[in-house]
């Protein structure tokens with residue numbers, strides 16, 4: 428009798444956990460995670476394409492020295508730690524549709540001025556304008 432109750436309790440717990448995991452899997456991801464690696468004198472990838480209003484989580488690492496990472500017209504302006512340092516996580520909401528250049532803004536060597544990329548923000552599907 429006691430064993431039967433324990434077995435029932437275990438089954439209830441397993442079913443509850445399965446339902447919770449299943450429900451979580453059906454939800455869209457809360458944030459879009461994008462990894463960007465900095466290395467003299469490039470960002471990889473150098474073009475990031477997102478949708479306006481999306482929650483973005485950038486995970487920034489460097490393969491050599493410390494680099495800056497600044498996205499024009501946004502609050503994103505950080506220093507990526509040098510190689511071996513921790514991954515730098517930056518979150519922001521994708522701004523209005525458009526092109527937002529980003530650059531290294533921390534002197535890192537002779538090619539520093541060429542260390543650039545672009546954040547391309549597309550309109551949401553329901554905002555799309557045909558021209």
Ligand SMILES: [Cu+2]
Nearest residue numbers: 531533535539
């Ligand atoms: Cu630089």
